[in-house]
Amino acid sequence: MDTDVDNRLYASCSSCGHVLGRALSGSDNEVQCPKCGAKINYKVAESIVTVTLLEPSTKLPSKKAEKKHLKAYNNLASAVSQ
Ligand SMILES: [Zn+2]
Known part of the structure; x- marks a missing residue:
């Protein structure tokens, strides 16, 4: 099972970041x-994982995701003001 360890890639949800599982080339x-x-489609070609969101989540984004976005925004804001 570990013979393909070098080709091991993980696909994660582009909506919430949840790791969907191992993706083989x-x-x-x-x-x-x-x-x-x-609903997500993920393809693996030449060690590059392409994740396409087919249908967005019907649930609200998690608190964690919101926090992440806020942090990114704050970093951007402080970079601009300096
Ligand atoms: Zn998700």
């Missing part, structure tokens, strides 16, 4: 995020 999967319910 050449895979093309359509999954529903167990955490937020968003």
